[in-house]
Amino acid sequence: MLRGVYPGSFDPVTLGHLDIIRRSYNIVDELIVGVLNNNAKIPLFSVQERVKMLKEATKELPGIKIVPFEGLLIEFVRQMDAQLVIRGLRAITDFEYELQMSQTNHKLEPSVETIFLTTNVEYSYLSSSTVKEIAAFGGDTSQFVPEAVTLAFNQKKKESNKDE
Ligand code: ADP
Numbered sequence: 001m002l003r004g005v006y007p008g009s010f011d012p013v014t015l016g017h018l019d020i021i022r023r024s025y026n027i028v029d030e031l032i033v034g035v036l037n038n039n040a041k042i043p044l045f046s047v048q049e050r051v052k053m054l055k056e057a058t059k060e061l062p063g064i065k066i067v068p069f070e071g072l073l074i075e076f077v078r079q080m081d082a083q084l085v086i087r088g089l090r091a092i093t094d095f096e097y098e099l100q101m102s103q104t105n106h107k108l109e110p111s112v113e114t115i116f117l118t119t120n121v122e123y124s125y126l127s128s129s130t131v132k133e134i135a136a137f138g139g140d141t142s143q144f145v146p147e148a149v150t151l152a153f154n155q156k157k158k159e160s161n162k163d164e
Contacts, residue, residue, distance in 0.1 A: 004028035004084035005077050007069070009036050011043040012149045013057055014131055020088040023117055025061050032065045033058070034073070044132055048154065057146035062144035073101075074108045085114040090124050093157050125133050 002159060006024055010033075025031045033054055037047040047051070047068045054066045077085060085105065087098055087111040102114035131144050135153045142150045 001029045001132070002027075002084060003030040003032065003080065003082040004086050005032045005034050005071050005073075005080055005082045006086040007034035007076070009038065009041070009043065009128065010054060011128050012045055012050060012131065012145060012152065014126050014128055014145050014149075015143075016088065016119055016125070016126040018057055018146060019120045019123055020086070021058060021059070021064075024086045025064060028084060028086075030063060030065075031061075032067055032082060033077055034067045035066065037068050037070045038072075044156075045152065048090050053146070053148045053152055056148035072108075074105050075111065077105075077112050078109065078121075081114060085112060086137050087114060087116050088099070088119055089116045090119045090127075108142060 003031070004027070006016055006026055007019065019029070021033060026051050035047055035050050035054065043050070047140060049129065051068055058064050058066065067076075067080070073085070087102070089095065089098060098114075102116075104115060105112060129148075131141050134144070135141050135157075138157075141153055145153075
């Protein structure tokens, strides 16, 4: 049985991520989406919020697991008893970092392979940071993110209006 981990920050999940999730779901027998809780970066959405939005956005995929993790990716992959790491490649700018990461992970755990899915051209320009920027300036994010994320952005806006 082939078990794969698709790791990321997903702050928040975009339609580009969802495309990679759906395609990798069709490749592996069991897909785990690993949501990184990185103490070095302050995310817009807490790890619990990110997990919740991902669960909502993937509810039509039976058996998919959305699991938060901290620390070394390869440790998480071992804990999940997975054989594969899946990453998405958007542009050449992603390549250098991804190459380094996959080679390091392979050195740390030779039994785990990393595979890359190239982004759907429709979403190649899309990133969580762009989406956050659009939302911060009051723009409409609904064509870039699943509905659960648009709702969460609206909720955040309401809360910050109340605070003012
Ligand atoms: P990280 O901070 O680990 O890069 P992200 O949440 O930004 O986490 O991205 C997780 C993975 O999804 C990465 O492999 C990234 O290249 C990929 N990805 C991000 N945006 C897109 C997109 N629009 N299309 C395809 N893959 C994407």
